[in-house]
Each structure stands twice: as C-alpha cells, then as structure tokens.
Amino acid sequence: MRKTPIFILVAIFLTVILAGCNSDASSNAESAADSGELTIAHKLGETVVPKNPEKVVVFDFGVLDTLDTFEVEVTGIPKENIPAYLSKYEDGQFENVGSLKEPDFEKIDEIAPDLIIISGRQSALYERLSEIAPTIYMENDTQNYMNSFKENVNKLAEIFGKEDVAEEKLAEIDKSIQDLNEKAAAMGENALIILANDGKVSAYGQGSRFGLIHDVFGITPVDESIESSTHGQSISFEYIVEKDPDYLFVIDRGAVVGGESSAKQVVENELVKMTKAYQNDHIIYLDPNYWYLSGGGVVSVAEMVKQVEEAL
Missing domain, CATH: 3.40.50.1980 (Nitrogenase molybdenum iron protein domain)
Incomplete structure (x- = not known):
C-alpha cells in the first residue's frame, strides 16, 4: 500500500517528461518547416x-x-x-x-x-x-x-505558408468570373478595348495585355483581327467609328504615369460620339491602377472582374 504513491509519482513524472519531449519535438518540427x-x-x-x-x-x-x-x-x-x-x-x-x-x-x-x-x-x-x-x-x-x-x-x-488564403481568394474570383460569363453570354453584345495615351489610342484584342475581357470574361470582340502585342495596335478614331462597338472599354495610361490629357478628352470626340457605345452610354473607363499598373494581383483581378460586371 505504501508503494502506490511512489508509483503514482513516477508515472506523473514520466508523463510530464514525455509531454515536454513531444512539445519540443513538435516545436522543432515547426521550426524546421519554417526555416526550410x-x-x-x-x-x-x-x-x-x-x-x-x-x-x-x-x-x-x-x-x-x-x-x-x-x-x-x-x-x-x-x-x-x-x-x-x-x-x-x-x-x-x-x-x-x-x-x-x-x-x-x-x-x-x-x-x-x-x-x-x-x-x-x-x-x-x-x-x-x-x-x-x-x-x-x-x-x-x-x-x-x-x-x-x-x-x-x-x-x-x-x-x-498562405495556402488557405490563396484557395479562398481564387475560389471567389472563379465564381465571379463564372457569373460574368453568364451575363456576357446573355447580353450578346460586342466590345472594343483601347488604351489612351496623350492623344493616341491603341486597340487590344484577344490574347493581348487586356484581352482577358474577351478570353476570360466572355465578351465578344468587335474585331477578331487585332494583332496581339504588349503595346497594342495603333488605331485611328475613324477605325472606332467603322467598327462601331456596343461597348468601348478605355484604360487611361496618362492617369497613372503623369500624362497631359485625360482619356475622356481624347476619346469622346465628335467622331466617337457617332458610335453606339457613346450614344448608349457604354464607354467604360477602367481603373488603370488595376489594369495598367498591377495586373495579376489577387485584388486587381477581382476588381477587374467587378468593374466589367458592373459595366454590363
């Protein structure tokens, strides 16, 4: 009977030691993973x-x-x-x-x-x-x-070590793109994407820097022959009138790199005012902070989807 308390004390002591060893092992494993x-x-x-x-x-x-x-x-x-x-x-x-x-x-x-x-x-x-x-x-x-x-x-x-955050954010973006595709398909209208830069305009089509509006978001291009390039295809305002898009998406480069004129001043001239896009209030000025400066970020891509969805 007198030995029982000793056994209990020994058991408690061993339990504490083992728990400490397990804790140290777990801590060391985490440290190794962090410093790997x-x-x-x-x-x-x-x-x-x-x-x-x-x-x-x-x-x-x-x-x-x-x-x-x-x-x-x-x-x-x-x-x-x-x-x-x-x-x-x-x-x-x-x-x-x-x-x-x-x-x-x-x-x-x-x-x-x-x-x-x-x-x-x-x-x-x-x-x-x-x-x-x-x-x-x-x-x-x-x-x-x-x-x-x-x-x-x-x-x-x-x-x-941010896999959970990435999975959540990417799933949200995928869902918003799916919704946008459904809206674009139901709408059945076309669009032209242009970059405005101090009096000049360039068009961007499928596979281009801003081509995800067509390739990913599902909006039909007004012209499928636009060359795919980083700097876009130089166009005239007569070209915009000729193609007469339902929607005109505009990225204002000057707004984020210190340009001398605003895209609105450049784009909304007497020629462009003849287009369906202008007459139906479908000239959409996309935020160049997301589209020109920081494309490919979690926030910027989510905002790109949101801006185009709201435009439709």
Missing part, C-alpha cells in the same frame, strides 16, 4: 528559396498586391507610380529600390534580401539580381492569363 527551402520553377530557371523569407524585394505591383492580401511584409519596392490602393508602401519604412526598369543595385545589395521577385520589365536583369539573392520570375501570360495568375498566387502561397 523550396525549389521554385519559373520561366527563367529554377531557384532555391527559403520558406517564409524575412527580407523580400518586389519589382511587380501585382505580386505586391497579392503579398499585401496575404499580410506578408516586404522590405523594398520601386516607389515610382505605386498604385493608389497600395499607397501605404510609399511610407519611409519601405526601402526604395529604384524604378521598374532601372533597379538600384546598390540599395538592393545593402538590404541583403532573402528573396527578390521580378516580372517582365526586369527579366533581362535576372542573372545580375540572382547574384545578390535568390530571384524568381513571375510572368502574366496574356495567352493563358488565368492559369499563369493562379500559378503565381499558389507559388507565393507555398513560399509564405
């Missing part, structure tokens, strides 16, 4: 990156948009022409790493980042940036917009 590495394949190669990197330099506003949604801290960004809805990154706590076309290599080297993320404008500088830190390239493939967008979001989610 991933191999990220991208168009410019394969890059070994740390999981949950602490110091991140971002050269793409769409990527910045997604990381902001994920509540991931970034260290450095190019501070020229930051989209209005991401204006908090103009704050001094974020390092200025140059411009989209001309990175400040000295500043980036000083930061000693754990990860650098680039896109099209910096692709030629990939090797040089890779010498400073692990660098990955994230492309918005206009020929395969949604797949490339989702691939980028999921890669970022994997790196920063």
Whole structure:
C-alpha cells in the first residue's frame, strides 16, 4: 500500500517528461518547416528559396498586391507610380529600390534580401539580381492569363505558408468570373478595348495585355483581327467609328504615369460620339491602377472582374 504513491509519482513524472519531449519535438518540427527551402520553377530557371523569407524585394505591383492580401511584409519596392490602393508602401519604412526598369543595385545589395521577385520589365536583369539573392520570375501570360495568375498566387502561397488564403481568394474570383460569363453570354453584345495615351489610342484584342475581357470574361470582340502585342495596335478614331462597338472599354495610361490629357478628352470626340457605345452610354473607363499598373494581383483581378460586371 505504501508503494502506490511512489508509483503514482513516477508515472506523473514520466508523463510530464514525455509531454515536454513531444512539445519540443513538435516545436522543432515547426521550426524546421519554417526555416526550410523550396525549389521554385519559373520561366527563367529554377531557384532555391527559403520558406517564409524575412527580407523580400518586389519589382511587380501585382505580386505586391497579392503579398499585401496575404499580410506578408516586404522590405523594398520601386516607389515610382505605386498604385493608389497600395499607397501605404510609399511610407519611409519601405526601402526604395529604384524604378521598374532601372533597379538600384546598390540599395538592393545593402538590404541583403532573402528573396527578390521580378516580372517582365526586369527579366533581362535576372542573372545580375540572382547574384545578390535568390530571384524568381513571375510572368502574366496574356495567352493563358488565368492559369499563369493562379500559378503565381499558389507559388507565393507555398513560399509564405498562405495556402488557405490563396484557395479562398481564387475560389471567389472563379465564381465571379463564372457569373460574368453568364451575363456576357446573355447580353450578346460586342466590345472594343483601347488604351489612351496623350492623344493616341491603341486597340487590344484577344490574347493581348487586356484581352482577358474577351478570353476570360466572355465578351465578344468587335474585331477578331487585332494583332496581339504588349503595346497594342495603333488605331485611328475613324477605325472606332467603322467598327462601331456596343461597348468601348478605355484604360487611361496618362492617369497613372503623369500624362497631359485625360482619356475622356481624347476619346469622346465628335467622331466617337457617332458610335453606339457613346450614344448608349457604354464607354467604360477602367481603373488603370488595376489594369495598367498591377495586373495579376489577387485584388486587381477581382476588381477587374467587378468593374466589367458592373459595366454590363
């Protein structure tokens, strides 16, 4: 009878020790997972990156948009022409790493980042940036917009442990696109997409920078022969009158890069006023913060869908 309390004490002692060991093992496993590495394949190669990197330099506003949604801290960004809805990154706590076309290599080297993320404008500088830190390239493939967008979001989610957030946001976007497709099909009208830039206009068709309006959202193009290019096909206002679209979607480049004239002044001239789009109040000015500066972000893509859906 006297031995029973001793056995109980020994059992309790062993239980506490084992629980502590399990807790330490669990903590160590989590720590190992957090400090692990991933191999990220991208168009410019394969890059070994740390999981949950602490110091991140971002050269793409769409990527910045997604990381902001994920509540991931970034260290450095190019501070020229930051989209209005991401204006908090103009704050001094974020390092200025140059411009989209001309990175400040000295500043980036000083930061000693754990990860650098680039896109099209910096692709030629990939090797040089890779010498400073692990660098990955994230492309918005206009020929395969949604797949490339989702691939980028999921890669970022994997790196920063945000898979649940990514799954939720992508599901919401998929549902909104499905609803938009149904509305576009029922509407049965066509559209022309143009970029206005200080008195000049360019048209964008299927497979182009803004072609997801046709390719993904399901709105019929007024002209299927528009050449697919980054800078669009230069057109005249007579062309717009000739094609006479039901809807005219306009992206105002000057509004976000310091242009001298507004798109409305340029587009709504006496010729364009002859079109169905103008007469039916179907000239839609899309927000260039989302369409021109930060395409391919979780917020920007959701807003693109929303703006076109509201226009219809």
